[in-house]
Amino acid sequence: MTARSDGLQRFLLGLVGIGLFLGMWQVIGVYRLAGLTWPPLTDVLVFVADPSKRTLFARAITASFIAVVTGYGIGVIAGIALAMLGRVATVLKPGLDRLIAVIHAIPLVALAPLFMVAANRDSTPASIAALGVFYMIYVATTSGLNAASAAHRDVFTALGASPVTRFLRLELPAALPDIVSGMKLAIPVAFIGAIVGEWFGASRGLGLLMVSAMQNFQIPLLWSAVLIVTASSLALFGLMSLVERLTYGRYQ
Amino acid sequence: MTVPAIRLDHVGKSFALDGGKQFTALSDIDLSIGKGEFVALLGPSGCGKSTILRLVAALEAPSTGKVSIEGADPQALSRSHRLGVAFQDHALLPWLDVRANVALPFQVAGKKVDSARVAELIRLVGLSGFEKARPRQLSGGMRQRASIARALALQPEVLLLDEPFGALDAVTRRQMNVELQRIWSAQRITTLLVTHSVDEALFLADRVIVMSGRPGRIIRDITVPFERPRKPSVMRDPAFHQLVDELTLALEPEGEAE
Numbered sequence: 153m154t155a156r157s158d159g160l161q162r163f164l165l166g167l168v169g170i171g172l173f174l175g176m177w178q179v180i181g182v183y184r185l186a187g188l189t190w191p192p193l194t195d196v197l198v199f200v201a202d203p204s205k206r207t208l209f210a211r212a213i214t215a216s217f218i219a220v221v222t223g224y225g226i227g228v229i230a231g232i233a234l235a236m237l238g239r240v241a242t243v244l245k246p247g248l249d250r251l252i253a254v255i256h257a258i259p260l261v262a263l264a265p266l267f268m269v270a271a272n273r274d275s276t277p278a279s280i281a282a283l284g285v286f287y288m289i290y291v292a293t294t295s296g297l298n299a300a301s302a303a304h305r306d307v308f309t310a311l312g313a314s315p316v317t318r319f320l321r322l323e324l325p326a327a328l329p330d331i332v333s334g335m336k337l338a339i340p341v342a343f344i345g346a347i348v349g350e351w352f353g354a355s356r357g358l359g360l361l362m363v364s365a366m367q368n369f370q371i372p373l374l375w376s377a378v379l380i381v382t383a384s385s386l387a388l389f390g391l392m393s394l395v396e397r398l399t400y401g402r403y404q
Numbered sequence: 405m406t407v408p409a410i411r412l413d414h415v416g417k418s419f420a421l422d423g424g425k426q427f428t429a430l431s432d433i434d435l436s437i438g439k440g441e442f443v444a445l446l447g448p449s450g451c452g453k454s455t456i457l458r459l460v461a462a463l464e465a466p467s468t469g470k471v472s473i474e475g476a477d478p479q480a481l482s483r484s485h486r487l488g489v490a491f492q493d494h495a496l497l498p499w500l501d502v503r504a505n506v507a508l509p510f511q512v513a514g515k516k517v518d519s520a521r522v523a524e525l526i527r528l529v530g531l532s533g534f535e536k537a538r539p540r541q542l543s544g545g546m547r548q549r550a551s552i553a554r555a556l557a558l559q560p561e562v563l564l565l566d567e568p569f570g571a572l573d574a575v576t577r578r579q580m581n582v583e584l585q586r587i588w589s590a591q592r593i594t595t596l597l598v599t600h601s602v603d604e605a606l607f608l609a610d611r612v613i614v615m616s617g618r619p620g621r622i623i624r625d626i627t628v629p630f631e632r633p634r635k636p637s638v639m640r641d642p643a644f645h646q647l648v649d650e651l652t653l654a655l656e657p658e659g660e661a662e
Binding site: 303306307312313314317322325403 | 461463482483484489491493497498499511513514538
């Protein structure tokens with residue numbers, strides 16, 4: 153009962169926090185406290201809801217969304233697959249770890265122009281998103297596959313488990329909480345990757361919209377694009393937090 | 405001469421410590437356990453009794469000497485799915501319910517799950533009605549019972565119990581001992597129990613091996629005279645008390661034994 157009221161209290165405090173944040177945004181905008189480039193929240197919302205802008209936003213959102221989903225999907229699958237490969241083919245593991253660490257050490261922003269010239273420019277956003285997500289998931293899965301306790305490993309050894317059985321019935325389920333946490337943290341990474349990729353000259357998308365709005369001093373448009381990206385990223389992050397909580401409840 | 409079920413032939417085990425030193429956990433252990441015999445290893449913490457169990461389970465390899473089970477390498481036993489183990493840490497899989505945990509050995513062995521056997525075991529350990537509960541929803545004693553049911557699933561030839569009730573309170577522990585005695589009497593599996601409870605060893609075992617530590621070695625080997633099946637009332641028997649006193653004294657560090 154106390155746990156529930158604690159949860160309720162946290163939820164209410166969270167709502168108050170968000171309310172304060174949005175209220176301050178509005179106040180700063182209305183009184184021009186941060187100058188002309190900070191519009192009130194209501195102006196941005198009216199702009200987003202404006203029917204004449206609907207096609208513009210719909211096109212940009214669709215393009216960005218496809219890039220995020222594609223990049224996220226490829227990154228998650230490749231990350232889990234390579235981490236499993238490293239687990240099964242232990243000879244490859246040290247080399248794989250090092251290669252992936254080196255790739256990760258290169259800033260994604262520095263890779264974007266390379267993708268631009270080397271690959272199709274419209275696949276750059278998804279590619280950059282995939283690369284960031286891949287690293288996150290690879291690390292999470294690798295550490296997750298080591299998460300099974302020594303006692304559980306002993307039980308499997310004593311029961312005469314084959315390596316395949318041990319992997320499928322112990323290591324993989326034990327890795328699930330870590331993989332799901334990785335998938336949660338990878339959501340913002342996928343958005344950053346896609347937006348950065350679009351900045352470098354994709355033909356459509358919210359990132360492109362931001363750049364062009366900035367360069368043409370279309371302040372409400374710029375804020376609208378930022379608002380849409382932030383809201384979507386937060387919504388998906390929240391959804392994954394829920395999945396994470398369910399997984400932890402079951403697997404730990 | 406018949407081959408003993410479990411044979412430790414002058415077994416020693418040492419571990420490398422940080423800094424290059426060697427720690428001798430076991431020295432010259434010579435022990436034979438007959439088929440269908442219930443043997444308790446009794447000793448203070450750190451005397452290496454769990455190490456003996458891990459050697460028999462092939463979870464560790466001896467540094468010197470040889471461990472064999474029915475004349476073969478101990479690994480052959482676990483690889484052919486004829487070994488049952490239960491540890492102090494119940495080691496149930498948290499993502500599986502009781503039924504699935506008890507059925508796990510079938511799946512690990514690549515056999516079809518014998519649902520009737522699983523149900524029978526769950527009933528035997530008194531967990532009927534909790535088939536769908538997850539380990540975290542159970543009490544400590546119930547988890548240990550599930551863990552013992554899992555150990556028995558494949559009708560193992562050797563059962564290894566490492567302080568299975570070590571984390572339980574005294575009342576639950578005694579109750580579990582009574583139940584384990586009942587379960588064991590029905591199956592008569594060659595069993596090695598590691599414990600530091602004198603009462604538990606005497607109540608459950610046919611033979612009690614007393615160990616002393618650093619390095620671990622056997623100092624006493626006592627045959628328990630009480631008839632089976634044993635009832636809890638045997639613990640009030642004067643002969644029981646006398647053996648308890650004798651073993652408790654044997655467990656005292658040598659310097660204080662006077």
